Amino acid sequence: xxxxxxxxxxxxxxxxxxxxxxxxxxxxxxxxxxxxxxxxxxxxxxxxxxxxxxxxxxxxxxxxxxxxxxxxxxxxxxxxxxxxxxxxxxxxxxxxxxxxxxxxxxxxxxxxxxxxxxxxxxxxxxxxxxxxxxxxxxx
Amino acid sequence: xxxxxxxxxxxxxxxxxxxxxxxxxxxxxxxxxxxxxxxxxxxxxxxxxxxxxxxxxxxxxxxxxxxxxxxxxxxxxxxxxxxxxxxxxxxxxxxxxxxxxxxxxxxxxxxxxxxxxxxxxxxxxxxxxxxxxxxxxxxxxxxxxxxxxxxxxxxxxxxxxxxxxxxxxxxxxxxxxxxxxxxxxxxxxxxxxxxxxxxxxxxxxxxxxxxxxxxxxxxxxxxxxxxxxxxxxxxxxxxxxxxxxxxxxxxxxxxxxxxxxxxxxxxxxxxxxxxxxxxxxxxxxxxxxxxxxxxxxxxxxxxxxxxxxxxxxxxxxxxxxxxxxxxxxxxxx
Numbered sequence: 001x002x003x004x005x006x007x008x009x010x011x012x013x014x015x016x017x018x019x020x021x022x023x024x025x026x027x028x029x030x031x032x033x034x035x036x037x038x039x040x041x042x043x044x045x046x047x048x049x050x051x052x053x054x055x056x057x058x059x060x061x062x063x064x065x066x067x068x069x070x071x072x073x074x075x076x077x078x079x080x081x082x083x084x085x086x087x088x089x090x091x092x093x094x095x096x097x098x099x100x101x102x103x104x105x106x107x108x109x110x111x112x113x114x115x116x117x118x119x120x121x122x123x124x125x126x127x128x129x130x131x132x133x134x135x136x137x138x139x
Numbered sequence: 140x141x142x143x144x145x146x147x148x149x150x151x152x153x154x155x156x157x158x159x160x161x162x163x164x165x166x167x168x169x170x171x172x173x174x175x176x177x178x179x180x181x182x183x184x185x186x187x188x189x190x191x192x193x194x195x196x197x198x199x200x201x202x203x204x205x206x207x208x209x210x211x212x213x214x215x216x217x218x219x220x221x222x223x224x225x226x227x228x229x230x231x232x233x234x235x236x237x238x239x240x241x242x243x244x245x246x247x248x249x250x251x252x253x254x255x256x257x258x259x260x261x262x263x264x265x266x267x268x269x270x271x272x273x274x275x276x277x278x279x280x281x282x283x284x285x286x287x288x289x290x291x292x293x294x295x296x297x298x299x300x301x302x303x304x305x306x307x308x309x310x311x312x313x314x315x316x317x318x319x320x321x322x323x324x325x326x327x328x329x330x331x332x333x334x335x336x337x338x339x340x341x342x343x344x345x346x347x348x349x350x351x352x353x354x355x356x357x358x359x360x361x362x363x364x365x366x367x368x369x370x371x372x373x374x375x376x377x378x379x380x381x382x383x384x385x386x387x388x389x390x391x392x393x394x395x396x397x398x399x400x401x402x403x404x405x406x407x408x409x410x411x412x413x414x415x416x417x418x419x420x421x422x423x424x425x426x427x428x429x430x431x432x433x434x435x436x437x438x439x440x441x442x443x444x445x446x447x448x449x450x451x452x453x454x455x456x457x458x459x460x461x462x463x464x465x466x467x468x469x470x471x472x
């Protein structure tokens with residue numbers, strides 16, 4: 001391969017936001033993304049929304065996957081989306097949410113700008129296929 | 140001005156105006172080697188040269204990321220802005236990577252004046268050092284006062300990466316003779332500063348001693364620079380997790396920078412680096428040209444068949460492909 005050929009990779013931030021400390025799911029998805037050939041940045045636990053935004057902007061990720069099990073999604077997710085918009089990064093970022101989200105809230109989150117919500121038991125292949133299909137084209 | 144140039148100008152203007160998103164985009168384009176990246180870097184070039192660049196390398200688990208976090212924190216306390224490029228290996232099989240250095244950046248999280256960017260080694264081959272050096276230029280042009288390049292110190296390409304730094308700190312965890320052994324394999328020579336991290340663990344005294352011995356054993360004056368005066372790499376003990384020794388390290392880094400300026404080594408290094416940059420680019424460009432030519436000759440597979448069936452040899456093919464290029468250059472002069 002010549003060194004100048006383009007080498008685009010799908011970059012993902014897998015983020016844990018808020019107070020819940022369960023990151024098994026985040027780890028599993030991070031590994032699966034890596035094995036799918038994506039570049040994965042993991043945020044670590046207990047991140048505030050603005051920290052997630054900082055990481056997403058600086059790392060210029062194509063996909064932001066937020067894992068949340070605390071039930072605070074209706075408060076935290078819109079804050080993240082707001083932050084992305086503030087930096088002009090929202091249009092380029094596919095925002096996904098994983099975790100335990102009641103059906104009623106899914107519509108609310110989609111309205112807030114989340115592309116898809118993946119609940120427990122979603123096959124990895126499904127999530128990965130969704131990312132490949134929906135990741136935003138960049139100029 | 141072509142539209143590509145105009146797009147690049149817009150993005151560069153945004154970057155120079157302090158737009159974080161523009162900086163992030165520029166680095167992505169550099170990493171992806173998008174067609175516009177050369178134009179971008181060319182336009183950034185005149186705005187570079189003000190940042191002090193520190194390379195941090197060492198074996199996995201030596202505490203590089205934690206040290207980088209603390210360095211960034213101390214720089215910020217002094218009112219300096221910071222850029223970090225952290226390089227992690229990609230899987231050779233899938234090309235995917237988990238870039239975990241960011242987790243350690245706990246001290247400065249939420250502070251946008253620390254711009255932290257994770258990079259994977261991808262399939263860059265020799266191109267990794269070009270990509271990181273160009274990313275450093277983007278951070279430099281953005282106006283970062285200090286730039287830290289962090290990489291696992293293993294293998295030639297990663298040694299090349301830290302060569303982009305003015306000052307290279309090599310981290311050594313205590314108490315394993317093996318690590319000092321590892322240093323012999325070429326990393327010793329690139330160190331301007333040795334950091335024995337996790338100095339609170341037993342065995343760190345011994346590691347310091349071993350390092351000192353090795354430096355003495357080298358038998359030269361400790362200088363690898365063209366500068367007039369020699370520089371012998373100091374050994375600093377730190378506990379990155381608690382922040383112990385970081386002030387000492389900062390002082391040593393500052394001393395080294397002063398030395399680089401005073402001795403003229405900074406200038407010499409810059410010249411050396413620039414020359415290397417030209418060579419790398421030429422190698423990449425010519426090899427890309429010839430790659431296209433191979434396609435026109437029927438593709439590499441057919442050529443391999445020819446060789447395996449003993450009709451020709453790799454040398455003959457190389458002559459055949461490069462010959463016209465050589466003729467062409469001959470004619471020009």
